Amino acid sequence: MIHPKIILRLIHIYWVFAINGLDEIVLNTQLFRPIRFLAYITPYYWLTRDAAPRGVRIRQALEQLGPIYVKFGQALSTRKDLLAEDIADELVKLQDRVPPFSEDIARKIIEKELGMSIHEAFAEFEAKPMASASVAQVHGAVLHTGEKVVVKVLRPDIEGRIHSDMRLIYEIARMAEKVLARCQALASYGCRSRI
Numbered sequence: 092m093i094h095p096k097i098i099l100r101l102i103h104i105y106w107v108f109a110i111n112g113l114d115e116i117v118l119n120t121q122l123f124r125p126i127r128f129l130a131y132i133t134p135y136y137w138l139t140r141d142a143a144p145r146g147v148r149i150r151q152a153l154e155q156l157g158p159i160y161v162k163f164g165q166a167l168s169t170r171k172d173l174l175a176e177d178i179a180d181e182l183v184k185l186q187d188r189v190p191p192f193s194e195d196i197a198r199k200i201i202e203k204e205l206g207m208s209i210h211e212a213f214a215e216f217e218a219k220p221m222a223s224a225s226v227a228q229v230h231g232a233v234l235h236t237g238e239k240v241v242v243k244v245l246r247p248d249i250e251g252r253i254h255s256d257m258r259l260i261y262e263i264a265r266m267a268e269k270v271l272a273r274c275q276a277l278a279s280y281g282c283r284s285r286i
Contacts, residue, residue, distance in 0.1 A: 097262050100255060104156060111152040112143075146181030153182075154189060158249060159256040161185050161225035191223035197230065197244045216242075 108114050143151075153164040167174060168182035197220070198209055209216050215233040221241070222229050226249055230242045 093262060093266075094258075096255070097259050100259050107152050107155045111148040111155075113145075113148055113152055144177060144181070146175075146177040146179075149178055150181045150184060153185065157252045157256060158225040158246065159253060159260070161189060165225070185225070187222060187224065189223050189225050191220045191228045192246060194218040196247055197228065200244050200247065201242060213240075213242075 105114065108116065150164065153160040164182045164185040168179060168185060171179040174182070197218075201212070202208055205212050212234075213232040214235045214237070217231040220228040220230050225246075227243050227245045230244065232240050232242050234240055
């Protein structure tokens with residue numbers, strides 16, 4: 092039996108795809124067939140769809156789903172031979188243009204980890220990140236000694252989200268393995284019956 096947390100995560104994934112106008116893609120996959128009925132009770136199913144190009148909608152959905160999905164999009168972006176050009180061009184933006192999280196959140200994380208305020212730790216701290224990626228973002232800073240440093244800040248609750256999504260991936264793999272075993276059993280049965 093599938094764990095309730097995994098079911099909730101699947102519903103959340105569907106919701107993110109639906110609000111980005113990608114629910115038809117999701118509903119056509121085997122995994123989401125048991126919850127297809129949800130499409131009819133979501134307001135996004137009945138409202139006008141997002142007019143953004145599909146590549147933009149796919150990139151935005153992956154960003155909203157978190158680091159595992161951004162990494163998946165980054166890996167796909169390197170395979171332009173497998174994707175339509177508009178999608179591949181948009182997924183390339185996941186390499187280094189992931190939206191940053193807020194300055195306030197970054198400051199709180201840094202202060203909690205260092206056990207002191209930003210002003211106590213650094214003579215200067217750049218609030219705007221130098222770069223932002225799926226797992227962390229980096230800020231420039233100057234120590235009180237005058238030494239310039241880069242401060243890498245992990246995204247909030249990154250470990251929990253990665254563990255949750257990895258459990259989901261393992262569950263999907265387990266389900267796929269069962270389906271494949273059934274298909275192989277049926278295929279071998281069909282071959283024997285013809286002999």
